[in-house]
Amino acid sequence: MRLRKITEPVFERLIKICGYSSGFIVLLIVIFLFKEGISFFNLSPVDEGSTLWVHNSNPVKELDAAQIKDIFDQKIDNWKAIGGNDQPIELFTLDELGEAFTAEQLGPKFEYLPKCIDSYMDSLPGAIGFFPEKQTVGLLKSAKEVEVDKVSFSTFISDTEWFPTSRPAARMGIMPLLLGTLLVSFFAILFALPLGLAASIYLAEIADDRVRKILKPIIELLAGIPSVVYGFFGLVVIVPFVQNTFNLPVGETALAGSIVLAIMALPTIITVSEDALRTTPRAMKEASLALGASQWQTIRKVIVPYAASGITAAAILGIGRAIGETMAALMVTGNSAIMPHSLLQPVRTIPATIAAELGEAPFGGLHFKALFALGCILFIITLIINLLVERVSAKRR
Amino acid sequence: MSNKIETIDVNLHYGDFHALKDISLGIPENSVTALIGPSGCGKSTYLRLFNRMNDLIPETRITGKVLLDGENIYKIKATKIDALRRNVGMVFQKPNPFPKSIFENVAYGLRVNGITDKSFIEGQVEKTLHQAALWDEVKDKLKKSAFELSGGQQQRLCIARALAIEPSIILMDEPASALDPISTGKIEDLIFELKSEFTIVIVTHNMQQAGRVSDYTGFFYLGSLIEFGKTRKIFTNPSKQETENYISGRFG
Numbered sequence: 032m033r034l035r036k037i038t039e040p041v042f043e044r045l046i047k048i049c050g051y052s053s054g055f056i057v058l059l060i061v062i063f064l065f066k067e068g069i070s071f072f073n074l075s076p077v078d079e080g081s082t083l084w085v086h087n088s089n090p091v092k093e094l095d096a097a098q099i100k101d102i103f104d105q106k107i108d109n110w111k112a113i114g115g116n117d118q119p120i121e122l123f124t125l126d127e128l129g130e131a132f133t134a135e136q137l138g139p140k141f142e143y144l145p146k147c148i149d150s151y152m153d154s155l156p157g158a159i160g161f162f163p164e165k166q167t168v169g170l171l172k173s174a175k176e177v178e179v180d181k182v183s184f185s186t187f188i189s190d191t192e193w194f195p196t197s198r199p200a201a202r203m204g205i206m207p208l209l210l211g212t213l214l215v216s217f218f219a220i221l222f223a224l225p226l227g228l229a230a231s232i233y234l235a236e237i238a239d240d241r242v243r244k245i246l247k248p249i250i251e252l253l254a255g256i257p258s259v260v261y262g263f264f265g266l267v268v269i270v271p272f273v274q275n276t277f278n279l280p281v282g283e284t285a286l287a288g289s290i291v292l293a294i295m296a297l298p299t300i301i302t303v304s305e306d307a308l309r310t311t312p313r314a315m316k317e318a319s320l321a322l323g324a325s326q327w328q329t330i331r332k333v334i335v336p337y338a339a340s341g342i343t344a345a346a347i348l349g350i351g352r353a354i355g356e357t358m359a360a361l362m363v364t365g366n367s368a369i370m371p372h373s374l375l376q377p378v379r380t381i382p383a384t385i386a387a388e389l390g391e392a393p394f395g396g397l398h399f400k401a402l403f404a405l406g407c408i409l410f411i412i413t414l415i416i417n418l419l420v421e422r423v424s425a426k427r428r
Numbered sequence: 429m430s431n432k433i434e435t436i437d438v439n440l441h442y443g444d445f446h447a448l449k450d451i452s453l454g455i456p457e458n459s460v461t462a463l464i465g466p467s468g469c470g471k472s473t474y475l476r477l478f479n480r481m482n483d484l485i486p487e488t489r490i491t492g493k494v495l496l497d498g499e500n501i502y503k504i505k506a507t508k509i510d511a512l513r514r515n516v517g518m519v520f521q522k523p524n525p526f527p528k529s530i531f532e533n534v535a536y537g538l539r540v541n542g543i544t545d546k547s548f549i550e551g552q553v554e555k556t557l558h559q560a561a562l563w564d565e566v567k568d569k570l571k572k573s574a575f576e577l578s579g580g581q582q583q584r585l586c587i588a589r590a591l592a593i594e595p596s597i598i599l600m601d602e603p604a605s606a607l608d609p610i611s612t613g614k615i616e617d618l619i620f621e622l623k624s625e626f627t628i629v630i631v632t633h634n635m636q637q638a639g640r641v642s643d644y645t646g647f648f649y650l651g652s653l654i655e656f657g658k659t660r661k662i663f664t665n666p667s668k669q670e671t672e673n674y675i676s677g678r679f680g
Binding site: 312316318320321325332336337 | 479481484486510511513514516517518520521522524526527528536537539540541586589590593
C-alpha cells in the first residue's frame with residue numbers, strides 16, 4: 032500500500048517526461064534545421080577562399096551568380112552584355128597563368144604570382160580573373176575585386192537553375208526542384224485519388240464482409256512496404272513501361288515517379304476515406320434508398336458528400352506522402368534538376384536532391400547549407416499540409 | 429374498405445433468429461394503422477417489409493407473401509425495387525435529413541427519380557412543405573442547411589421529403605420518439621391530415637399516441653401478431669390477455 036504511494040507518482044512523472052521530451056525533440060529538430068537552413072542566406076556563392084578580379088579600367092563592379100556562370104560557360108562573351116565597355120571577355124584562371132608564364136617567372140613559391148597577374152591583366156583589360164584569396168587580396172595593382180551578390184531568399188526562390196557545384200559561382204535556385212516536386216506529387220494524387228476513392232467506396236459500401244476481410248489487410252500491408260522496394264518495383268516495371276509506351280530514350284521520368292508515388296499514396300487515401308465513408312449514418316443511407324434512389328445514386332449524392340471532408344483529408348494526407356517521399360522518387364524520376372516542361376522528362380524532387388547530394392557536399396559549406404535550406408522549404412510545405420488536414424478534419428467534427 | 433397491403437404467412441429470419449412468425453394481416457387503404465408492442469417484438473421489422481428495407485441486412489430470409497395492391501413485392505424484379513420504394517415513403521425514428529439545403533432535401537427524391545423540370549420541382553417542394561406544415565417556418569431559408577433546423581422541424585422536413593415523390597403509402601417508424609411533446613403534437617396532427625390521401629402505417633412505443641392517431645392497431649409480441657383490429661376495440665376491449673396486459677401497462 033505504501034509502496035504504491037511512492038511508485039504511482041514516479042510513474043506519473045515518467046510518463047509526463049516522455050510526453051514533454053517528444054515535444055522537445057520535435058522543437059530541437061526544427062530549430063536545428065532552420066539554424067542551418069537560414070545561415071545559407073547571405074553567403075557568397077563563390078567558392079570559399081576564392082575571389083574574382085577585373086581590370087581597374089573595367090566599369091563592372093558587381094556580378095551575380097547567374098552572370099558569373101554564363102561568363103565562365105562563355106554564354107556571355109562581351110562586357111557590353113552586362114553593363115561594361117564593348118570588349119570581349121577573356122577568362123583568366125590559374126590555367127591561363129600557367130600557360131602564359133614559366134615556373135621561374137611565377138617563382139618557386141608563387142611569390143611573383145601577383146606581379147604576373149598584373150602584367151597579364153594590363154595586356155588584356157577585358158579579362159576576368161578567378162584566383163585564390165591568399166595570393167591576390169591587397170597584392171594586385173592592376174585589378175579590382177568584383178563584388179558578388181550574396182545568396183538571397185529571393186534568388187533562392189526564383190532562380191531557375193540548380194548547379195550547386197559549378198565554379199566559380201554556384202547557382203542555387205529551388206525552382207526546378209520545387210516544380211519537380213509539385214509536378215510529380217500533383218500527378219501522383221491525380222492518379223491516386225480517383226483510384227483510391229473508388230476502392231474505398233467499394234470497400235465501405237459494395238464489397239461483402241468476406242471480400243473486405245481479405246482486401247483491407249492487403250491494402251494496409253501496402254503501406255508497410257519499404258519505399259526502396261517501391262523504387263525497385265518502379266525501376267523494373269513502371270520505368271520500362273513508360274519508356275516503351277511513349278517511345279522515350281529514358282523511362283526515368285516525372286510520369287514514372289508520379290505512378291510509383293500514386294501507388295504509395297493509395298493505402299493512405301483508401302483507409303482514411305473508407306473510414307470517413309463508414310461514418311455516414313445508416314439512417315441516412317436508408318432514407319435515400321427509401322426514396323427510390325439506387326445504390327449508386329445514394330453513394331454519389333449522399334454518402335460521398337457526407338464524407339467529403341474526410342475524403343479531402345485523405346487526399347491532402349496522400350499529397351503529403353507523395354511530397355515527402357525520398358527513396359522511390361530518387362530511384363525512378365531520373366534526377367535531373369532542370370525546369371520541368373513535361374511529364375515525360377526526368378525531374379528531381381526536393382527530398383531526392385537532399386538525399387543524393389548531401390553525401391558529396393562538404394560539411395558546413397555553401398552546398399551543405401543550401402540542402403538544409405531545401406529541407407526547411409520541404410518542412411514548411413508539409414507543415415502547411417498538416418495544418419490543412421487539421422482544419423478539414425476539425426470542420427468534420 | 430379494401431386492403432392496400434396484405435401479408436400472408438410471412439416469416440422472416442435474421443440468420444438463426446426467427447424475427448417474424450407466420451404473420452397474416454391486411455392493412456386498409458387510406459387509414460392509419462398503428463403497430464404496437466414491446467421492444468424487439470418485430471413491429472419495425474414488419475414495417476420494413478413493405479419497402480424491402482430488410483433486404484439491406486445480410487442473411488435475411490423471407491417466406492410468405494407481401495401483397496401491395498395485390499402484387500407480391502418479393503416476386504418483382506430487382507430493377508423494380510426502386511419503383512416500389514418510390515410508391516412507399518418512409519419516415520424514420522430519428523430525423524435524418526441529408527447534408528444538403530432544405531430545398532434539396534425535399535427535391536432529392538424527385539431528382540433521383542430523373543425529374544429535371546425546375547418549375548415542377550419548385551412547385552412540389554412548396555406543396556409538400558405546406559403539407560408537412562413547415563412552409564411558414566422555412567420559406568425564407570430554403571437554401572440553408574437542413575441541419576440548422578430543430579429536431580421537430582427536421583422530422584417534418586423528412587415527412588415533406590417522403591411526400592414529394594407522391595407515394596401512396598407512408599411508413600413511419602416511431603416518428604416522434606426523439607421529439608419533444610409540442611413537436612410530437614404537430615406530427616400527430618399531420619398524420620391526421622395526411623390520412624385522406626395516403627395509407628399510413630406507424631410503429632410506435634407510445635400507447636397514447638397509437639390511441640390518438642390510428643384507426644387500426646396491431647399488437648406484436650415476440651415476433652408474432654397477437655391481435656389486430658379497430659383501435660377503439662383493441663384499447664377498450666381486447667380479446668387476448670397479452671394485449672390487455674400490455675395496454676394496461678402490466679409489462680412492456
